[in-house]
Amino acid sequence: MQEPKRRFRFPLHIAVFLAPAVLLYTLFMVVPLLNSLRLSFFELGNQDQQRFAGLQNYIKLFTDSNFAPFFWRALRNNLVFFAIHMLVQNPIGLLLAALLAEGGRIRNFFRTIIFMPTILSVVIIGFIWQLILNPLWGVAESMLEAVGLGDWFGPWLGKPETALITVSLISVWQFIGIPMILFYAALIGIPDELTEAARVDGATAWDTFWRIKFPLILPTVGIVGVLTFVGNFNAFDLIYTMKGANAGPDFATDIMGTFFFRTFFGQQLQLGNPAMGATVAAMMFLIILTGVLLYMYFWARRVQTYEL
Amino acid sequence: MRKTSTIVSLLIALSLVLTACGGGATTQPPAATEPPAATEPAATEPAATEPPAATEPASGEAVTLTIESWRTDDLAIWEDQIIPAFEAKYPNIKVVFSPTNPPDYNGALNTKLQGGTAGDLITCRPFDASLELFQQGNLASLNDLPGMENFGDVAKSAWITDDGSDAFCVPMASVIHGFFYNKDKFDELGLQEPTTKAEFLQVLQTLKDNGETPLAMGTVDQWESATMGFQNIGPNYWKGEEGRQALIAGTAKFTDEPYIKTWQDLAEWAAYLPDGYEAVKYADAQSLFTLGQGVIYPTGSWEISLFEKDADFNMGIFPPYVENAGDTCYISDHTDIAVGMNSATPHPEEARTFLSWVASEEFATLYANALPGFFPLSNAQVTLDDPLANEFLSWRQQCESTIRNSYQILSRGEPNLENELWRVSAGVMNGSITPEQAGQEIQSGLDQWYTPQ
Numbered sequence: 051m052q053e054p055k056r057r058f059r060f061p062l063h064i065a066v067f068l069a070p071a072v073l074l075y076t077l078f079m080v081v082p083l084l085n086s087l088r089l090s091f092f093e094l095g096n097q098d099q100q101r102f103a104g105l106q107n108y109i110k111l112f113t114d115s116n117f118a119p120f121f122w123r124a125l126r127n128n129l130v131f132f133a134i135h136m137l138v139q140n141p142i143g144l145l146l147a148a149l150l151a152e153g154g155r156i157r158n159f160f161r162t163i164i165f166m167p168t169i170l171s172v173v174i175i176g177f178i179w180q181l182i183l184n185p186l187w188g189v190a191e192s193m194l195e196a197v198g199l200g201d202w203f204g205p206w207l208g209k210p211e212t213a214l215i216t217v218s219l220i221s222v223w224q225f226i227g228i229p230m231i232l233f234y235a236a237l238i239g240i241p242d243e244l245t246e247a248a249r250v251d252g253a254t255a256w257d258t259f260w261r262i263k264f265p266l267i268l269p270t271v272g273i274v275g276v277l278t279f280v281g282n283f284n285a286f287d288l289i290y291t292m293k294g295a296n297a298g299p300d301f302a303t304d305i306m307g308t309f310f311f312r313t314f315f316g317q318q319l320q321l322g323n324p325a326m327g328a329t330v331a332a333m334m335f336l337i338i339l340t341g342v343l344l345y346m347y348f349w350a351r352r353v354q355t356y357e358l
Numbered sequence: 359m360r361k362t363s364t365i366v367s368l369l370i371a372l373s374l375v376l377t378a379c380g381g382g383a384t385t386q387p388p389a390a391t392e393p394p395a396a397t398e399p400a401a402t403e404p405a406a407t408e409p410p411a412a413t414e415p416a417s418g419e420a421v422t423l424t425i426e427s428w429r430t431d432d433l434a435i436w437e438d439q440i441i442p443a444f445e446a447k448y449p450n451i452k453v454v455f456s457p458t459n460p461p462d463y464n465g466a467l468n469t470k471l472q473g474g475t476a477g478d479l480i481t482c483r484p485f486d487a488s489l490e491l492f493q494q495g496n497l498a499s500l501n502d503l504p505g506m507e508n509f510g511d512v513a514k515s516a517w518i519t520d521d522g523s524d525a526f527c528v529p530m531a532s533v534i535h536g537f538f539y540n541k542d543k544f545d546e547l548g549l550q551e552p553t554t555k556a557e558f559l560q561v562l563q564t565l566k567d568n569g570e571t572p573l574a575m576g577t578v579d580q581w582e583s584a585t586m587g588f589q590n591i592g593p594n595y596w597k598g599e600e601g602r603q604a605l606i607a608g609t610a611k612f613t614d615e616p617y618i619k620t621w622q623d624l625a626e627w628a629a630y631l632p633d634g635y636e637a638v639k640y641a642d643a644q645s646l647f648t649l650g651q652g653v654i655y656p657t658g659s660w661e662i663s664l665f666e667k668d669a670d671f672n673m674g675i676f677p678p679y680v681e682n683a684g685d686t687c688y689i690s691d692h693t694d695i696a697v698g699m700n701s702a703t704p705h706p707e708e709a710r711t712f713l714s715w716v717a718s719e720e721f722a723t724l725y726a727n728a729l730p731g732f733f734p735l736s737n738a739q740v741t742l743d744d745p746l747a748n749e750f751l752s753w754r755q756q757c758e759s760t761i762r763n764s765y766q767i768l769s770r771g772e773p774n775l776e777n778e779l780w781r782v783s784a785g786v787m788n789g790s791i792t793p794e795q796a797g798q799e800i801q802s803g804l805d806q807w808y809t810p811q
Contacts, residue, residue, distance in 0.1 A: 115806065116772040185634020186642055208578045208636025210790060294461065296777065298580045299636065300785055315465030318581075319487060319765070320774035322465050 087335070089328035100325075107329040117313075117326070121333070123301060124309040127214055131305055132282040134218040135225075140274055142222075143229030148259060150230070151237035161234070165227035172224070176291035179220045183207055207292070210302040217303050221288050225281070229274045236267040266356055272349045279341045283334060286311060306334050421708045422452040424477030425697070426470070428463035435728045443724055444715055451708045471496045471700070478703035479712060482527035482696040484516035485765045491698075492519070492526040498701040499524045503710060505717025513735035516693040516761070527696035528716045531725065531732035534750045535590040535690040538647065538655040538665060541672035543570065551676040555623065558679045562630040565653050572630035574652025576638025583624065583783035584776075586656045589690050589762045591678045592620040598688035598760035606767055608810025613797040619681075621786045621793030628787050636788050644668075658690075659750045662731035666746070675746060677753050691759035693735060771807030778803050 093103040111117045146164060150157045167175060183190050183206060191203040206216040240263055248258045264271075286307025289297055295317045297304035312320070314327025425436075436455035444453060456477060458466045464487055470476035471491070480497065482488040491497045500506060501524060506514075509529050517527035539551070547568055552558040565572040577583050595616035596602070604610035611617075632638055632646060644661070646652040648668035655661075665673060680687050697716055699709045715721055719738035726734045730744035733751055742748050764776045782796035791799070 180639070183637065184639075184642060185637050186632055186646060203634075205578075205634035205637030208576075208634070208638070208788070210788075294579065296580055296780065298578065298781070298784065299788060300781055300790065315462075316468070317774075317777060318461070318464070318780075319483075319769040319776040320772075321487070321490060322468060 083335075086328050087332050089325060090332040092325055094323075094325050103325070107325055111326065111329050111333065120301070120304070120309055121330070124304050124306050125337075127303065128283055128285075128305040130214055131218050131221070131285065132279060134215065135222055135278050135282055136275065138219065139222040139226050140229045140271075140278060143226050143274070144233050144271075146226070146230045147233030147237055148263075150234050161231075164230055167224045168227040170224070172287045173291050175220065175224050176288055179223075180207065180292060183216070208299055210300045213293070213299060213302045217289055217292060220292075221285070224288070228277070232270055232274050233267060236270040237263060240266055265354075268353045269350075269355050272345060272353060275349075276342060276345045279345075280338055283338050283341070306330070306337070310334060420450055420452050421705050422454060423479055423703075423705060423708055423712055424454045424456050425479040425481065426463075426467055426477040426700075427455060427457040427481035428460040428483075429481070429695070430457040430459060432729060433457055439728045440721070440724060443720070444712065447715070448708075448711060451711065453712065467491075471702075474702060476700050476702075478700050478705055478709045480527075480698050480700050481530075482517055482698050484693050484696070484761075486767065486770050488517055488527055488696070488698065489519065492524065495701055497526045498699045498703075498706070499526055500528065500698065500710075500713065501525055503528070503713055503717065505714040508717050508719070508736040508738060510735075510737060512759075513693065516765070517696045517698070520767075527698035528713050529693060529735040530695040530697055530716065531729070532691050532693045532735055533658045533660045533732060534753060535586070535658045535692070536675050536677050536750065536753070537590075538657060538661065539674050539676065540647070540650060540653045540669075541674040543650070543653045543671075544674070551674065552679055553676070554683050555679050555681055559626065562627075562654070566630055571632045571646065571652045572654060573627055573632075574643045574647040574655045575627070575631055576635045576640065576643050577631075577784040577787045578637050579640045580780040580784040582640055582643070583787050584764075584779040585762070586658065587624045587627070587787065588620055588779060588783045589692075589764075590656055590658070591623055592617070592763070593688035593690050593760045594678055594680045594685065595619045596763070597686075598758045602760055602763040602766075605763055606810065608808075611797075612800040612804065613794075617800075618793045618797050621783070621796045624783060624787050625789070625793055628789060631787075658692075659731035659733070659747065662744060662746050662750075663729065666730075666744075673746065675749055677757060687753075687757035688760055689753050689757045690762060691733075691754060692761045692765075695732070768804065768808065771804075773803040773806070775800070775804060 089100075090107055091103060091105070092100040093106065094100060111121055150161055182188050185191065185203075185205045185208075191200065194200050194203045204212065206212040244262055244266075245258055248262050253261070283306055285305060289303050289305060289308050290311065293303050293308075295308055295312050295315075297308040297312075310327060310330040313330050314322055314324055316322030433455060441453045441455065445451065454477075464483065467476060467480065468491075471494075476496075480491070482491075482497070488497065492499075506525060506528070513529045513532075514525050517529065518525045543565075544550075547564060549561050549564060550557075552561045562572040575582060575586065593601070596604075596610070597616070601610060601616060605612070628635070632643075632652060638646075643652065643655065644664065647655040648665060650669070650671055677687055677689055697713065699706065699713060703709050717736065719736065719740070722734035722736045722738045722740050726732065726740050726747070727743055730742065730747035731750070733747070734740050742751060764779055769775045778800055782791060782799055785791040786793055786796050
């Protein structure tokens with residue numbers, strides 16, 4: 051039997067429904083993004099004229115001794131920043147989520163408490179942590195002394211060796227609620243039948259978690275990973291709040307965001323350079339894009355998603 | 359306008375990445391934290407946005423002038439004392455003082471100027487930052503402004519083209535570096551104001567032996583080490599203007615003895631700083647001093663009003679120490695603030711009226727007394743009421759004046775000398791680099807782009 055041939059009709063209603071989002075998104079996201087990328091291929095003259103410069107800005111970024119070492123240092127610091135989040139924030143987030151998912155009467159209380167710092171302003175976070183860690187009047191030293199570890203205390207935020215780790219851990223402290231909530235939502239979505247069946251088969255809690263629950267939340271693990279990656283490579287505010295645009299001491303906490311800010315807007319007597327700033331921003335975009343694409347090809351496609 | 363759109367676009371571009379990936383949960387893009395640059399309220403002030411065509415108001419109609427500044431601390435003084443005095447004299451002109459946070463000022467101002475939303479009057483940073491604005495056509499020439507004759511060449515030097523042909527800002531104030539100390543503690547321990555390096559170290563040691571924190575200072579913000587350390591005591595080693603000019607002429611280098619000695623001193627100070635000074639902030643050090651816990655505070659005259667308000671002990675000041683007794687002393691009498699006119703202002707006549715008033719003796723007296731520690735640069739004879747301010751000012755008679763050596767010409771290139779001085783001076787005080795390394799790093803940075811004439 052043959053289908054009666056119908057004239058193709060343009061699905062006008064779809065276009066109408068899409069239009070507001072597409073228009074706004076194009077106007078406020080796509081056009082500015084492309085314009086910023088365009089700017090990275092130009093050079094700015096004295097009177098605000100733009101001259102096409104080809105790849106010159108990029109060549110300068112990777113070869114000029116005023117940019118290349120800063121770029122690589124910022125990238126390296128950013129990778130450390132990311133690694134600390136992946137190794138500390140996400141495993142602890144998973145652990146907290148697993149504990150919360152076990153139930154208990156006060157879990158709502160803890161869930162709220164742990165999530166709280168995430169919704170606080172970074173300015174507040176930066177301020178209170180600087181006070182806590184302040185060597186003159188901070189509580190960190192006396193708390194360590196109370197448990198007999200007073201000697202361990204140091205001016206962590208002021209030393210090049212420890213500043214980046216300290217700032218990273220403060221960021222971890224602030225944002226731990228995000229992976230926790232995501233993991234938690236995934237874990238409580240697992241039907242009880244599965245865990246009950248495992249228990250009947252004699253599996254321990256440890257086995258149940260690693261062999262049944264964890265594989266089921268793998269897609270969430272990927273999402274948390276990529277969110278952390280994107281967030282970390284766009285990070286700027288906490289470091290700017292705590293260490294200023296110079297990301298001291300000795301650029302020890304300089305990451306891509308602060309490097310971009312300094313280049314674009316300038317700092318004290320150093321004048322801003324919008325074209326080079328746009329070049330740095332384009333590199334940030336490229337790094338994030340690469341990371342997200344890697345995630346999509348190597349993780350999102352391969353991980354099995356189960357319908358529960 | 360094109361510039362503004364690029365900046366806005368850039369910020370949005372960053373947030374796009376976040377949004378595109380499903381939500382900016384983990385961190386916020388810079389866009390969220392830096393609106394001052396692109397969207398400062400200037401746009402809401404009628405004066406700034408009126409198109410030049412519709413400018414000339416009917417006579418008798420009030421005109422509003424907006425002042426761009428980084429002196430957020432002075433807002434109350436401008437609003438309560440300075441502006442009313444001006445408006446009483448010129449009832450047709452209303453003035454609004456609109457400051458931006460100091461570290462963001464230069465960037466925000468550039469953005470506003472390019473976007474056409476900057477105020478009519480612009481507070482000028484000394485030297486190159488303002489010169490650049492003039493060369494870009496953002497500041498108007500003020501050569502024929504009535505009142506400019508009240509200023510000497512040194513006062514004008516920070517806001518004039520290299521060939522001296524165009525002055526573009528009316529000098530307002532300078533600040534003088536020195537040391538504040540807790541007089542009560544000094545009396546208690548029978549200490550005298552030190553004048554030489556040996557005496558200074560002796561005082562520090564005595565204080566330390568008596569369980570005090572001798573020097574209230576930290577290095578985490580970096581600029582204190584350079585501004586309140588290096589530029590404070592350095593002029594005595596590099597002989598003020600002589601050394602500063604020699605750097606510009608290329609006959610002296612940062613690897614020379616005077617500079618190494620200055621950094622060596624800073625390294626020696628480290629032993630007398632509070633515990634954990636590597637993470638002590640500027641505001642911490644201020645509190646440490648005003649709470650009476652730190653005895654000597656290296657800084658400058660701009661602290662007078664805050665300290666007089668907060669400290670409940672007797673304060674004294676002494677000038678930067680010299681190397682050997684009897685040496686000529688030099689002070690950093692840094693030309694710090696001036697005010698100029700946005701060349702795109704729709705009200706040039708009114709703006710010039712205001713600037714002439716700033717150049718007058720009336721303003722100099724008003725400003726110097728409202729803000730003790732900011733010393734007028736005009737030739738007018740100004741009487742100061744504040745004793746500490748008067749003492750600072752008296753050093754001009756005893757010592758030779760100079761300005762910070764990184765400000766004129768030498769911070770024009772990349773790497774930026776001023777930023778580098780912050781970094782290495784903090785490094786020296788933290789003990790992470792040696793004074794010799796500091797000298798080499800600074801000089802090789804300068805050599806990269808600067809060829810002396």
